[in-house]
Every structure is written in structure tokens, then in C-alpha cells.
Amino acid sequence: MNVCFITNELHPFKPGGIGRLLYNFAVQNRDRPNGRCNFFFLVASTEVPDTDSLAAYFAEHDLGTVVATPKNFSFLGDYENRLFEALPSGHSGTGRVRNALEYYNGLLYLEAKYGIKLDVIEFPDFAAWGFATLSAKRAGLAFADARIVLRLHSTQGIIYDAEPFYHPMGHSERSIIELERQCVEQADTLISHLPVITQANQKYYDFDSAWSAKVVHEFPPIFLEDEEVFTVNAETGAQNFIFSSRIQPFKRPDLFIKAAAIFLDRQPDYQGRFYMVSYGWDERYINWLKGLIPQRHSKKVLFIFNAEANLRNRLLQESIVVIPSNYESLCVFAYESALRGSKLILNRRCLAFGEVDYWVEGENCLQFNGTAEDLACVYEQALAAPAPVIKPLPESLCFWHKPDLPPLVQAKAKTDSKLAVVGYGFSALAQVNERLFELSSLLDDDRFELHLILNVSYKQALALKLPKTVKLHYCAWDVPNPDSIKSLLNGLDADYLAFSPPGGQVAAEFYTLARQALDRHQDLSLISSQVRVLKEEDLRSSLWQEGNRDDYGVDGNAKISMGGAPSLVGMDMHIVSPYSCFRRSEVDLANIHEESADFFLPLLLSRIIAKKARTLVIPKLLITEYPSQKAFLNEAAVLHALAS
Amino acid sequence: MLVSQHGILFNAASDTVRAHRHPELDRVLHIFDVYWHGIRSATACLPGHKAAISHKHLPDADALAYLCAYIAKHNISQVCYQGFSENALAIAKFLRNEFGAALSQYVITHVSPAQFQNHFEMVMIREMLNGLKSGVFQKLGSVKPRFSGVVPAFWPKTLINLAPNVGALPTLRNPDTVLIPVENNWRKNLYTNALAGIHCEEITKVQVVNWPIEIANVVGVEKLEWLPFMRPPQILAQVASCAAILHASLIECQPMTQLEGLAVGTPCITARLGVHAEIDQHPLSQLCEVEFADDVGALSQTLTNICRYWRRDAAGLSAMIEDQLELRKHLSMQSYLEFLS
Numbered sequence: 011m012n013v014c015f016i017t018n019e020l021h022p023f024k025p026g027g028i029g030r031l032l033y034n035f036a037v038q039n040r041d042r043p044n045g046r047c048n049f050f051f052l053v054a055s056t057e058v059p060d061t062d063s064l065a066a067y068f069a070e071h072d073l074g075t076v077v078a079t080p081k082n083f084s085f086l087g088d089y090e091n092r093l094f095e096a097l098p099s100g101h102s103g104t105g106r107v108r109n110a111l112e113y114y115n116g117l118l119y120l121e122a123k124y125g126i127k128l129d130v131i132e133f134p135d136f137a138a139w140g141f142a143t144l145s146a147k148r149a150g151l152a153f154a155d156a157r158i159v160l161r162l163h164s165t166q167g168i169i170y171d172a173e174p175f176y177h178p179m180g181h182s183e184r185s186i187i188e189l190e191r192q193c194v195e196q197a198d199t200l201i202s203h204l205p206v207i208t209q210a211n212q213k214y215y216d217f218d219s220a221w222s223a224k225v226v227h228e229f230p231p232i233f234l235e236d237e238e239v240f241t242v243n244a245e246t247g248a249q250n251f252i253f254s255s256r257i258q259p260f261k262r263p264d265l266f267i268k269a270a271a272i273f274l275d276r277q278p279d280y281q282g283r284f285y286m287v288s289y290g291w292d293e294r295y296i297n298w299l300k301g302l303i304p305q306r307h308s309k310k311v312l313f314i315f316n317a318e319a320n321l322r323n324r325l326l327q328e329s330i331v332v333i334p335s336n337y338e339s340l341c342v343f344a345y346e347s348a349l350r351g352s353k354l355i356l357n358r359r360c361l362a363f364g365e366v367d368y369w370v371e372g373e374n375c376l377q378f379n380g381t382a383e384d385l386a387c388v389y390e391q392a393l394a395a396p397a398p399v400i401k402p403l404p405e406s407l408c409f410w411h412k413p414d415l416p417p418l419v420q421a422k423a424k425t426d427s428k429l430a431v432v433g434y435g436f437s438a439l440a441q442v443n444e445r446l447f448e449l450s451s452l453l454d455d456d457r458f459e460l461h462l463i464l465n466v467s468y469k470q471a472l473a474l475k476l477p478k479t480v481k482l483h484y485c486a487w488d489v490p491n492p493d494s495i496k497s498l499l500n501g502l503d504a505d506y507l508a509f510s511p512p513g514g515q516v517a518a519e520f521y522t523l524a525r526q527a528l529d530r531h532q533d534l535s536l537i538s539s540q541v542r543v544l545k546e547e548d549l550r551s552s553l554w555q556e557g558n559r560d561d562y563g564v565d566g567n568a569k570i571s572m573g574g575a576p577s578l579v580g581m582d583m584h585i586v587s588p589y590s591c592f593r594r595s596e597v598d599l600a601n602i603h604e605e606s607a608d609f610f611l612p613l614l615l616s617r618i619i620a621k622k623a624r625t626l627v628i629p630k631l632l633i634t635e636y637p638s639q640k641a642f643l644n645e646a647a648v649l650h651a652l653a654s
Numbered sequence: 655m656l657v658s659q660h661g662i663l664f665n666a667a668s669d670t671v672r673a674h675r676h677p678e679l680d681r682v683l684h685i686f687d688v689y690w691h692g693i694r695s696a697t698a699c700l701p702g703h704k705a706a707i708s709h710k711h712l713p714d715a716d717a718l719a720y721l722c723a724y725i726a727k728h729n730i731s732q733v734c735y736q737g738f739s740e741n742a743l744a745i746a747k748f749l750r751n752e753f754g755a756a757l758s759q760y761v762i763t764h765v766s767p768a769q770f771q772n773h774f775e776m777v778m779i780r781e782m783l784n785g786l787k788s789g790v791f792q793k794l795g796s797v798k799p800r801f802s803g804v805v806p807a808f809w810p811k812t813l814i815n816l817a818p819n820v821g822a823l824p825t826l827r828n829p830d831t832v833l834i835p836v837e838n839n840w841r842k843n844l845y846t847n848a849l850a851g852i853h854c855e856e857i858t859k860v861q862v863v864n865w866p867i868e869i870a871n872v873v874g875v876e877k878l879e880w881l882p883f884m885r886p887p888q889i890l891a892q893v894a895s896c897a898a899i900l901h902a903s904l905i906e907c908q909p910m911t912q913l914e915g916l917a918v919g920t921p922c923i924t925a926r927l928g929v930h931a932e933i934d935q936h937p938l939s940q941l942c943e944v945e946f947a948d949d950v951g952a953l954s955q956t957l958t959n960i961c962r963y964w965r966r967d968a969a970g971l972s973a974m975i976e977d978q979l980e981l982r983k984h985l986s987m988q989s990y991l992e993f994l995s
Contacts, residue, residue: 088655439826443918444891446824453824472827472968474919480824556656556688556708559668559886563656 013130013410014050014120016113016139018057020076022319023064025289026256027342028134028163031230034342035408036073038231047410049074050128052116054109055081056099077123079116086115089542089631093568103185104570106138110189114142114629118152130410132159132201137166138189141573142629144196148531149523149628157418160197162207162225163339165190168214172337173259176295181581188575191215196533196624198418200225201409203340206365220533226416229404232345237319239350240327249353249393250282252329254322255343257290257299262334262357267302267311269334269385274307276386284311285329287322330355330392334378334385338362348374351400353392355385374398424529427457429521429591430504434463435489435512439471445510446480451518453477458521459504463490492610496602508591509611513636516589520632524591527626535593535623536615538586539632541569546637569635574625579616580653583645586615586625587633596623609648616652657688661713662705662721668886669697669704672818672917676701676987682994683725685745686736693737693764695886695910696797699816700736700990703728709739718745722752732994735761738778743785750790758792760994761785762813765796767804768841768905783807795993798907799928809993814930814986817913817979823894825919829964831859831896832957833881833920835889835911836903838864843947845869847900850923850953852877856961861896894918898960902947916979919972923956930985938978 019029036049051068053061055078065076083094090111097108113133121128131153133140140160147153167187170177177183194200194215202208208225211217253266263286270284290296296313303311314321330353333344338360345368347354356363359380363369371377376392378384409415431449436442442462452458459479466484473482485494499507506528510516524537544566553563571586572578578585588611601617602610619625657663682702686694687709697704705721707713713721724730733749735742738761746759761782765775785791786807795809796802802810832851836842844866851860852873860877863884869875884892893899899915899922908929912922921938925947933939941959944952963971 439828439831439895440888440892442826443823443894444888446826447820447887447891447894450821450823468826468828470829472829472964474825474827474968474972475822476824476826553656553658554885555691556658557663558655558666559694560671561667562885 011047011129011410012050012126013047013132014052014117014128016052016117016131016133018054020051020053020058020064020068023060023067024058027340028136030342033073034231034233036068037233038406038408039074039411040072042411045411047130048126050120050124051076052113052120053078054112054116055079056112075124077116077120079112080119083111083115085118085122086111087630089565090540090568090629092565093542093631096565097568097570101186102182103189103572106186106189107141107570107572109137110139110141110143111629113139114146114152117143128153128156130157130159132161133193133197134163135160135165135190135194136163138186138193140193140197141189141627144193145573145627145629147198148196148534148626149527149537150530151523151628151630157198157415159199159201160194161201162194162203162211164337165194165211167191168211168337169258169260171214176259181578184577184581185572185575188572188577192573192575192625195221197224199409199416202227203230204362204366206361207339210361226409228409229406230340230342230408231406232342232349232403234346234349238323238346240323241351250285250325250329251332251355251389251392252285252287252325253332253334254285254287254326255333255335257286257288257292257296259295260336262336263288263299264302265334265357265380265382265385266332267299268382269389270311271302271304271307272382272386273389274310277390280310282310285325286311286313287317287325288313289316326350326352330389332385333357333360333363334380335360336380344369344375345403348398349400349403351397353395353398355388355392368401368404370401374401423526424505427505427525427529428459428503429457429506429508429525430459430461430502430594431508431510431521432461432463432495432498433510434495436462436464437488437512439468441512442468444515448515449518449521452521453479455479457525459502461498461502463494463498489608491604492602492606493604495610496599499597499599499602502594504594506591507594507597508589511588511611514587514589515634517632520589520628521591523628523632527628528591528593531626533624534626535596536574536586536590536618536625537592537628538571538573538590538625539628539630540571541587542631542634543567543569544634544636549636566634568631571627573627574619574623576620576622579620580649583609583612583616583649585619586627587635588612588615589633589635590615592618592623596621606648607643609643609645613648613652620652657706657708658711661711661717662707663688664706664724665704666706669694669706672698672820673704674699674701674816674819674983674987679987679990679994681728681730681732682990683728683730683733684736685733685742687739687742690737690764692910695818695914696764696815696908697736699818699913702734703730707739707741707745709741712741712744718748721745722749725749725753725757731757733757733759734994735759737762737764738782740781743781743790746785746790758994759785759790760793760795761791762795762797763801763808764798764907766798766905766907767801779805793993796907799930811989811992812929813993814933814982814989815908815910815913816983816986817917818890820890820917822976823918825894827897827920827964828859828895829897829961830857831861832857832898832900833861833893833896834900835863835893836901838866841905842903846948846950846953847902848878849873849950850902850957851900853950853954854957854961856958857897861892890914890918893920896920897964898923898942898957900953900957902944902953904947913982916975916982919975921960921971921975923953923960932981932985933978936978936981938974941974 019026021030021033061078083091099105255261331347332355354375358364358377378388461481463483548564551564596618679701686697688706799812802808834847838844848866902925915922
């Protein structure tokens with residue numbers, strides 16, 4: 011079985027719980043007497059600089075094959091290669107989709123390079139890295155037989171929920187949360203380490219029981235390597251306290267420091283130290299934390315950044331481990347500390363500690379109630395507490411080693427569905443013919459209908475070779491008013507709908523893929539694709555003649571859709587392309603407002619998304635949009651109406 | 655992918671998606687210039703591999719190496735230069751050195767002797783002849799009928815252009831609109847065509863891509879409509895939307911405007927072209943060709959006849975066009991097979 015993990019951290023090269031777990035999976039797999047899987051680790055070349063060393067280390071230790079993502083997007087297509095490459099990376103919805111496309115491209119590269127088909131592709135739930143790969147599978151583009159798995163660690167959304175006062179809920183943050191939610195919702199299988207965390211995710215995302223049926227619970231392999239095993243010196247001299255999680259608000263390093271200050275004011279003769287042995291990236295936050303240390307205690311509360319393993323181990327050996335996190339999905343570090351026999355102080359309000367049977371207060375840990383005051387009291391108790399009991403960990407058998415993988419839910423595909431595309435807004439007969447030509451390959455298929463709403467002045471035109479799948483309708487204007495569209499829709503018996511207004515074009519392939527996806531996946535309601543956008547100056551470029559003359563000679567830009575993102579409704583008029591395809595049953599005709607004029611379509615689509623319609627964004631540039639025509643309505647007013 | 659960036663552009667979509675197929679001719683490589691639009695449009699319809707070059711920049715060593723690898727990979731043994739330039743000559747000499755007798759090379763000129771006013775054309779003819787003499791080329795041919803009368807060393811028959819291969823497209827057609835997609839110059843005869851369209855009583859709209867400046871001095875311009883710039887897909891859609899194309903120019907070889915019209919079912923009115931006896935005698939040619947290119951009355955009457963034909967028997971006119979397309983396809987394939995044999 012070929013199993014691929016997607017990651018940007020791997021022990022022992024980069025700190026982090028996910029990287030440690032992946033390493034543990036690899037060791038567990040290597041040491042099995044039989045039934046080994048072929049493990050691949052796809053790492054982002056943009057984020058992991060020294061992939062060669064990583065690959066060499068993993069190969070030397072027979073842990074699996076480390077593959078760096080290619081530096082281009084060439085496995086996705088010509089335009090995709092150039093336009094996705096030009097997308098901004100970083101902390102935004104678009105940046106996250108870029109990462110997701112990089113991994114999707116990397117997986118295609120990996121399969122081609124090694125001549126294999128992957129059976130399992132596992133993403134962490136964080137950062138929506140699986141967005142493009144999941145979309146590609148659901149669109150029928152790739153990975154038809156692969157199981158795409160998300161492991162519940164901690165999404166950005168869950169983290170934001172656990173640190174509510176640190177993040178502005180702007181377009182970027184909402185986009186990231188929505189992208190992650192769609193990945194967690196639509197993965198084939200979800201792996202959770204703790205049932206309480208499954209429930210927390212289900213509650214946070216408001217998922218139904220069909221989602222929880224896809225979740226598999228298993229305890230991961232957690233162990234200490236030889237150099238990590240040492241006897242904790244609990245009895246010798248002064249005991250220290252150590253915080254060695256990542257410096258991030260929901261890990262609550264502030265509680266560690268605040269409680270230290272309270273404790274030290276009460277125990278001025280205490281000879282031990284409070285060590286922050288950690289790493290982080292937010293300088294402002296770190297400086298704020300440093301500012302919490304009263305000057306009088308500055309020699310007893312110490313920051314040590316990016317410590318070497320030996321130093322960190324020595325400090326752990328001499329210290330009481332404090333994990334004050336608001337939220338953890340498991341916390342490998344806590345279990346490692348317990349295995350080592352460290353005294354351990356945990357936040358009882360954290361579900362992974364307070365609601366998990368393994369942790370027994372007074373037996374293998376101490377717990378506090380989530381406040382600095384209480385933590386300071388528990389510091390005192392910890393100094394006097396006896397050595398903890400070392401409990402064995404739950405048995406770990408990962409799903410790829412089980413004889414039978416949990417079955418994938420596969421609904422029977424429809425085959426007799428009908429897709430109707432409604433074209434309107436033509437200001438010249440040539441534009442009508444352009445649409446007919448673009449879609450001519452679909453017009454012989456009885457499952458496709460093209461409805462063209464034309465100015466009544468074209469009624470005299472000769473219809474030549476028009477198949478019965480093309481239906482002509484007439485109205486008084488080039489652009490019909492929303493009421494006439496409403497009455498047209500009333501009479502349609504199609505299963506799926508799409509509109510084809512002026513200002514863009516759609517590859518016939520899009521409609522084929524969209525219909526197949528809606529046929530196969532009954533949970534999906536709306537299909538879009540990523541969009542190529544050409545500005546007015548792009549359309550006028552003289553470079554058209556130097557290349558493909560059917561095109562413009564310039565690439566334009568990619569406009570990235572966040573898919574089904576209800577929290578963006580009212581912030582963004584273009585959550586999905588107006589050329590998207592959706593189930594007829596999603597259209598509430600009441601939402602086609604007579605006064606919405608040219609905005610009726612974005613209004614309609616936004617309201618479908620606001621109802622939490624599951625959306626698939628095909629990770630290709632199958633839709634091209636040109637500058638939209640000026641509408642007389644005020645866009646801000648329309649957005650306001652959407653939000654209300 | 656632009657020719658200015660890559661030196662040679664292989665099989666661009668616009669050079670291949672409307673091409674015909676033929677088991678033998680699919681193995682020919684056509685080399686042509688990206689900027690010479692008529693020649694490029696004609697080449698785009700031919701079966702075979704397509705390599706677009708530029709007369710402005712010679713491909714660099716990497717591009718030429720790729721060209722050699724491409725020829726070797728696809729077992730190409732015949733190369734046709736459609737139109738000719740100094741850069742085309744340099745590439746031909748390079749390929750002769752690289753492949754020797756394993757590669758046969760041909761030049762097809764798309765020029766009329768009336769265009770020799772542009773002296774460049776005669777310089778190129780001289781280079782073609784030199785190449786023929788030195789063995790760089792095996793044969794010289796032309797799409798201009800009777801060109802061997804101009805230069806006897808050219809193949810005595812005519813290579814027949816193909817129309818774009820777009821299949822039977824569904825179309826909505828205005829039977830009262832005519833399109834004149836020509837430049838405003840003496841050769842293309844814009845004013846004659848515009849006057850013929852304006853005078854035709856069956857016509858309510860005369861679409862032009864270049865405005866016949868000052869024509870209002872002699873006739874009302876209410877019927878005239880100017881169309882902005884279009885790319886090939888838009889051109890085909892525009893051409894398909896009208897009753898006919900008016901394209902009676904003074905000098906032609908085998909105008910692609912006519913063939914693009916036929917491909918989407920639109921007849922094109924021209925002066926007599928004399929491309930091939932069988933085409934000359936075809937009913938569509940009889941319907942659409944006029945004796946004199948500057949005979950406004952005859953052009954207008956021909957346009958009237960076509961408009962009435964559309965209203966009377968649209969299916970019959972469509973079938974007539976399809977029949978000529980089939981004939982042209984047959985003649986074209988035959989001419990290329992014979993020329994390359």
C-alpha cells in the first residue's frame with residue numbers, strides 16, 4: 011500500500027507535534043515484521059529548505075521517501091502553471107489555496123516520478139492543504155482510487171476559536187476558516203486521536219451524523235527514542251518549571267508566566283527557575299510575554315529560544331512540565347513527558363486533558379482550572395507531590411496497517427441528469443454564435459440544454475443546424491430583467507443549472523466535469539472552477555498574434571475562489587464565478603429580485619452559498635472572465651443587502 | 655507561449671484545432687511566420703505538425719536543437735515552408751546540414767506577381783530558386799494558380815487551400831446583413847464592396863472592419879456598421895452571423911476569408927478566382943463569383959440572389975456550400991500528396 015503524508019514539518023529536522031507523529035508512524039511502519047506500507051512524505055519545497063538532507067536521513071533510516079514539491083505547477087496545465095505560480099503566498103485565503111495547489115501538483119508529480127498510484131493521501135486538517143487535492147478527486151481529475159484522509163490536529167479555525175482575542179475576522183481569516191471547514195467536511199476519511207476532539211470539531215463546524223460516520227478513532231504511536239529517555243531528577247535540589255510548547259496564544263504561555271510571578275511573590279526564597287524553552291514567530295506577542303515578567307523576577311523566569319535537543323532534554327530532566335493550553339487535539343509532548351515520569355501540570359479546561367481517561371489527576375498529572383491564580387497554587391503542590399505513576403499508553407494500530415480499511419461512502423451515480431445553461435445579455439448575433447460554437451461539442455447530448463434569451467429583434471434570424479438541445483427565448487432587451495429569467499427557470503425541468511452571461515467564457519469541459527461531479531456526489535450543490543481574469547488592457551494586447559491566436563497573448567491573472575464560504579457572503583461579490591453550475595433544487599426563485607438588475611446572478615449564487623451549499627471548485631482555470639460591465643447599482647449596497 | 659520568447663512555437667492551438675487530418679499528410683511539418691496572418695490561417699487548416707517562426711528574430715541554438723529533436727522524435731521526413739523569409743531560409747539550410755537527404759524540404763509561396771511591387775517578394779523568389787539549385791529544397795510550389803507562368807521552376811499545378819475544419823456548427827444567421835472584412839486599400843477594393851452592400855435592397859446592415867472614409871460623399875452610410883478588432887474564434891462567429899461576405903478584391907490567390915466563411919456556412923462573393931476547373935464550375939462559384947471586381951451592380955445583384963436564396967431554400971444553400979467544401983478538401987489533399995510525392 012502506498013501512503014503519502016503531506017507536511018511542512020518532520021522530526022527530527024523541525025519541531026512540532028505533527029512532524030513528530032509522522033516520524034513515529036514511519037518508525038512504527040519500519041519496525042513491523044510484515045505488512046509494511048510504502049511511505050512517502052511530500053514536503054513543500056517553498057517551506058522546507060533542506061529537503062535533500064531530510065530525504066537522505068529518512069532513506070538512511072529506512073523510514074520512507076521524502077519528496078519535495080516541484081517549484082512549478084506544470085502538472086496542472088500551461089495556464090495553471092503560470093498563473094498559479096504568480097499567486098501571492100502567505101496568510102490569506104488565496105495564499106492557502108496556492109499551498110493546496112502546490113501539494114496537488116506535487117502529488118501528481120510524485121505519482122508520475124515513481125510510477126505509482128497512491129492508496130492513501132493524508133493531510134493534516136491545518137491550513138486547508140487538501141483543498142485542491144480533494145477537489146481534484148471529486149471533480150474526477152485525479153486520485154480516483156485513493157483515499158484522501160484528514161487527520162484532526164487543530165485547524166486554524168479551531169485555534170482561532172481557542173484564542174478569540176488575537177485575530178481580526180477579516181476576509182483572509184474567514185477564507186482560511188472556510189477552506190479548512192470544507193476540507194474537514196469533504197475528506198473521504200477523518201482520523202481522530204480522541205473522541206472528545208471529534209465531538210469538539212463536530213460542534214464547532216456544525217457537522218451532522220453523516221460526517222461523524224466518516225471518522226476513525228485510533229491512538230497514534232508515541233514513544234521515546236534512546237536519547238530521549240532519561241531519569242527525571244525530581245528529588246535532587248530545587249525543581250524548575252518548564253513550558254516547552256510552541257509560543258502561540260492558545261498554548262497559553264502567558265498563564266505559565268503570570269502564575270510564575272504570583273508564585274514567586276509568594277515564595278521569594280524559591281531557588282528554581284521557570285524556563286520558556288520554545289520557539290515562535292510573532293515578535294510582538296513574544297515581547298508582550300516578556301513584558302509580563304516583573305523586573306524583580308527576571309532572573310528566575312527565563313526565555314530560551316530554539317534550544318538544541320541536548321539542552322532541552324537536560325532542562326526537561328530537571329523540571330516540572332507545564333502545559334497550560336486552552337486546546338490540544340492530543341499533545342504528543344504531554345504523553346512523552348508522562349512516559350518519562352515527569353511531573354506534569356495540565357489545564358483541566360483543555361478537552362484533551364480534562365476529558366480524557368488517560369489523565370488521572372494526582373496519579374499521572376496535576377491539573378489546574380485554567381486561571382493563573384490556580385496554576386500558581388498547583389506549582390506549590392507540584393513541588394511537594396510524589397513522583398507520578400507511569401501508565402502504559404493505549405495500543406496504537408494505524409488504519410493503514412489494519413486488514414480492512416473503513417469502507418468509503420460511495421453513492422450510486424445518476425446517469426440521466428440534465429444540465430441547462432442559460433445564456434443571456436447578447437448585444438450582437440455574433441456573440442450568440444460564439445456561445446453556440448464554444449459549446450457545440452455538448453449540443454448533441456440530450457442531457458444538455460442551452461437556453462438562449464435573445465432580443466426579440468433577432469426573431470427573424472435563420473436558425474441553421476440548431477439541435478433540439480438549443481432553445482431560443484425572446485425578450486424586449488439584450489439583458490432580460492430578472493423576472494423574465496425567473497419565469498424561464500420556472501418552466502425548466504433540468505436537474506442542474508448554469509448561467510452564461512456576457513463578460514466571460516467557459517470551456518465545454520467545465521460543464522461535463524460539473525455534471526459528472528453532481529451526478530456522483532449527491533452532497534454537492536454547486537460546482538465552480540478557478541478563474542482566469544483578463545483586464546481590459548490584456549484584451550487589447552498586441553501579443554495575441556505571437557502565440558495562440560485564439561487567445562490573447564497575455565496570461566492575465568488567476569482569481570481564486572474559496573468555494574462554499576457562507577461567512578464571506580456580504581463581504582465578497584465573487585465568492586464563486588457567475589458561471590458556476592448548481593442544482594436546480596438550490597434555486598429559490600424568491601431570491602431573484604426584480605430590482606437586482608445585473609446583480610441578480612451574484613445575488614442568487616451568494617444566497618445559495620449562504621445556505622451552506624456544498625461547493626466544489628475544480629482546480630483548473632476552466633472559466634475566463636473579462637472586466638465586468640458597469641452596473642448602475644451600487645455594489646456596496648448589494649453587499650449590504652446580502653449580509654442582512 | 656510566444657514566438658518572441660521561444661523562437662519557435664510548436665502546434666499552438668489556433669494552428670491545430672481547425673486542421674484537417676490525413677494519414678500521410680499528418681506526418682508533414684509546416685513552418686510558417688506568426689505575423690503573416692493569411693498564410694498562417696491557411697497553414698492552420700492543413701494536416702500535419704505546425705511550427706511558427708518569426709521573420710523578426712532567428713531562433714536561438716536551443717530552439718533549433720529542439721526543432722531537430724522534434725523532427726527526429728516524430729519521424730518527420732518532409733518539411734513545407736509556407737511563405738518564405740530570410741529566417742525560413744536560414745532554418746532550411748540548418749536542417750539540410752543536420753538531416754541531409756533524410757529530410758525533404760519544400761517551399762510554397764502565397765504571393766501573386768501583382769505583389770512584386772514589394773521587392774522583398776522577388777528577393778525571396780530568388781532565394782527559393784537558389785535553394786532549389788543547391789539542393790536545400792526539393793520542390794517549389796504555389797497557391798497562386800498558374801504561378802509557373804511567373805517562374806517556370808515552380809510546380810506547374812496549384813496547391814489548393816483548405817477551409818478550417820470546424821464541423822457542422824449550429825448557427826443563427828441574419829439574412830439581411832453582409833460582412834466586408836477587408837482592409838481599406840486599393841487591392842482589397844473596400845469602396846466597391848461597401849457600395850455593393852449599401853445598394854442591395856435585401857440588405858439592412860453592412861458590417862465593415864475598416865471604415866470607407868469619405869464614402870458619405872456618394873452614398874448614405876446608415877446601413878454601415880463598424881466592427882472592432884476580432885480574434886479567430888470571434889471572426890468565425892461574426893462570419894457565421896451574416897448572409898454573405900463581400901470580398902471582391904482586385905488581386906487574390908485563394909483568400910482565406912472566403913474559406914473561413916464557407917467553413918461556417920457563409921457564402922463569399924468574389925471576383926473570378928480561377929483556382930481549379932472543378933471549383934470554377936461548381937454551382938456555388940457560379941452563384942458567388944462576378945466577372946469584374948469593380949462591378950458594383952453585379953456584386954449587388956449577386957448579393958441579392960444569395961439573400962433570396964437564404965430565404966427560399968436555406969438548407970439547399972447550406973448543402974451547396976458543404977458540397978464545395980468537400981470538393982476543395984479532396985482537391986487540396988490530392989494536390990499536396992502529388993506535390994510532396
